[in-house]
Amino acid sequence: xxxxxxxxxxxxxxxxxxxxxxxxxxxxxxxxxxxxxxxxxxxxxxxxxxxxxxxxxxxxxxxxxxxxxxxxxxxxxxxxxxxxxxxxxxxxxxxxxxxxxxxxxxxxxxxxxxxxxxxxxxxxxxxxxxxxxxxxxxxxxxxxxxxxxxxxxxxxxx
Numbered sequence: 567x568x569x570x571x572x573x574x575x576x577x578x579x580x581x582x583x584x585x586x587x588x589x590x591x592x593x594x595x596x597x598x599x600x601x602x603x604x605x606x607x608x609x610x611x612x613x614x615x616x617x618x619x620x621x622x623x624x625x626x627x628x629x630x631x632x633x634x635x636x637x638x639x640x641x642x643x644x645x646x647x648x649x650x651x652x653x654x655x656x657x658x659x660x661x662x663x664x665x666x667x668x669x670x671x672x673x674x675x676x677x678x679x680x681x682x683x684x685x686x687x688x689x690x691x692x693x694x695x696x697x698x699x700x701x702x703x704x705x706x707x708x709x710x711x712x713x714x715x716x717x718x719x720x721x722x723x724x
């Protein structure tokens with residue numbers, strides 16, 4: 567069976583699994599990282615959103631064979647380490663704004679929000695309505711207003 571090596575939440579990992587197995591299943595079933603959730607398996611709901619080399623991606627759509635040994639995969643579990651704190655400021659904002667209801671989509675929402683803030687910052691701007699329109703994660707509880715408020719409150723804290 568092929569071996570696949572990559573960096574997960576700051577630690578190099580190696581797994582023995584076929585090339586076409588989706589990275590979400592490698593994370594959850596083989597490596598025990600359960601923050602990224604399975605929703606649709608098509609990248610539509612984005613409950614699995616994580617970061618690949620600092621950019622949002624959906625591991626449900628990514629075969630492990632496409633991940634390189636130098637690739638950095640960050641899930642919600644590794645997000646606080648990116649700022650050297652117990653909680654990332656976006657996670658704290660989620661708590662402060664009382665965003666979660668069921669919580670299923672929240673890890674993906676937070677990861678998408680952090681990536682969008684970093685993208686806007688790299689472009690030298692603050693988030694605007696067009697940026698929020700590009701965050702396409704689905705929340706069945708409908709906490710979108712609180713999600714937006716949390717993102718706005720946290721965007722300058724990391």
